[in-house]
Amino acid sequence: RPDGLRRVTSWIGLIRSWLRRLTGRGCLPDDIPGGFLGLIGNTPLIRIESLSRDLGCTVLAKCEFLNPGGSVKDRVAKSIIETAEREERLRQGGCVFEGTSGSTGISLALVCNAKKYQCCIFMPDDQAQEKTDTLRSLGARVAHCKNVSMADPSHYCRAAENAADDPALEGRGFFANQFENTANFLAHFSGTGEEILRQTNGKVDAFVSAAGTGGTIGGVGARLKAHNPDVKIILADPPGSALAGKASLGVLWTREDREGYRRRIIFDTIAEGIGLNRLTRNFELAVPFIDEAFRVTDEEAVAMSQYLLRQDGLFVGSSASCNCVGVVKAVMSGAIPRDSGAVLVTILCDSGMRHLSKFHNRAYLKSMDLLPPYLDCDDEHGTA
Numbered sequence: 396r397p398d399g400l401r402r403v404t405s406w407i408g409l410i411r412s413w414l415r416r417l418t419g420r421g422c423l424p425d426d427i428p429g430g431f432l433g434l435i436g437n438t439p440l441i442r443i444e445s446l447s448r449d450l451g452c453t454v455l456a457k458c459e460f461l462n463p464g465g466s467v468k469d470r471v472a473k474s475i476i477e478t479a480e481r482e483e484r485l486r487q488g489g490c491v492f493e494g495t496s497g498s499t500g501i502s503l504a505l506v507c508n509a510k511k512y513q514c515c516i517f518m519p520d521d522q523a524q525e526k527t528d529t530l531r532s533l534g535a536r537v538a539h540c541k542n543v544s545m546a547d548p549s550h551y552c553r554a555a556e557n558a559a560d561d562p563a564l565e566g567r568g569f570f571a572n573q574f575e576n577t578a579n580f581l582a583h584f585s586g587t588g589e590e591i592l593r594q595t596n597g598k599v600d601a602f603v604s605a606a607g608t609g610g611t612i613g614g615v616g617a618r619l620k621a622h623n624p625d626v627k628i629i630l631a632d633p634p635g636s637a638l639a640g641k642a643s644l645g646v647l648w649t650r651e652d653r654e655g656y657r658r659r660i661i662f663d664t665i666a667e668g669i670g671l672n673r674l675t676r677n678f679e680l681a682v683p684f685i686d687e688a689f690r691v692t693d694e695e696a697v698a699m700s701q702y703l704l705r706q707d708g709l710f711v712g713s714s715a716s717c718n719c720v721g722v723v724k725a726v727m728s729g730a731i732p733r734d735s736g737a738v739l740v741t742i743l744c745d746s747g748m749r750h751l752s753k754f755h756n757r758a759y760l761k762s763m764d765l766l767p768p769y770l771d772c773d774d775e776h777g778t779a
């Protein structure tokens with residue numbers, strides 16, 4: 396008898412485990428991200444409550460600061476490297492070169508680690524020491540170039556030359572070239588843009604973004620327009636950048652614009668990573684989709700960052716703040732009707748934590764005459 400009982404219970408156990416296997420219960424879900432690379436993209440879309448309330452619209456934002464490397468550039472680094480692998484322009488033991496002083500260097504260094512490539516970043520010699528320190532802690536080689544000559548394209552071209560010529564690499568150098576490489580545009584077309592459509596059920600009336608390479612506004616703009624040609628693509632442009640005038644007026648870009656990087660360009664802004672004075676391939680792809688462009692001042696970007704922090708608890712960087720000012724201007728100008736419930740989407744490119752020595756530093760803002768009076772009080776650290 397007990398033997399029979401034991402046999403029956405073991406059969407029941409066996410059948411249960413088959414059923415569990417058949418129905419998938421007891422198995423690990425297959426959407427567990429695969430390490431660092433698996434965490435890139437699929438960022439949450441949030442409603443910015445304060446702006447939505449103030450404008451009578453739904454203001455949504457992609458939280459790109461939640462990418463594992465802390466910025467929207469993780470998507471671009473992954474896309475550029477994986478495209479190069481597929482096209483066999485990047486092989487085992489290879490080294491990725493880029494000329495950048497911004498977030499792209501950090502994202503490239505991290506993706507290179509995850510994929511066992513070397514990474515070499517060229518940056519101008521007038522950048523904050525913490526940028527070099529961060530890149531070196533991530534394992535990248537950092538080379539500095541003098542950023543003085545009008546004719547010298549400096550760090551950007553040095554990266555290209557070294558990728559092609561470094562004898563130690565025996566042809567395994569690869570120049571990432573985020574400005575001209577359209578894997579940047581594609582990361583946003585099939586990643587960011589596609590995600591926005593999915594997360595909103597395709598109900599988007601406007602997309603607002605600044606441009607540094609043009610990858611975000613081009614890729615997302617193209618994807619959203621393909622879904623609905625009536626969606627408005629709106630550029631937010633910081634002081635000193637030439638995009639707003641040219642893009643909105645449909646002015647043809649001259650050869651001189653294309654060669655702009657050969658001249659030293661001084662941007663008149665503290666917003667990092669955005670603004671352009673030459674026509675890059677990625678921005679060229681964006682131009683046909685841009686419907687409106689608004690200038691955003693540094694004062695407005697600083698005020699917006701404080702507003703988002705105090706109203707919504709969102710601590711974001713300078714380009715994210717500039718994007719949100721662009722949202723407000725789009726509505727206040729009438730391009731998107733106020734109190735219409737229209738859905739505007741923008742990008743929170745990185746966190747304020749990346750900007751503690753400039754955009755979110757009271758002493759720095761004061762030195763630039765940009766400190767709002769309500770922040771002008773002495774404390775130990777001077778960080779906003």
Ligand code: PMP
Binds near residue numbers: 466608610668
């Ligand atoms: N925000 C930050 C922090 C960036 O580094 C950049 C790119 N340099 C941008 C925004 C602009 O994005 P895109 O290059 O796609 O135009």
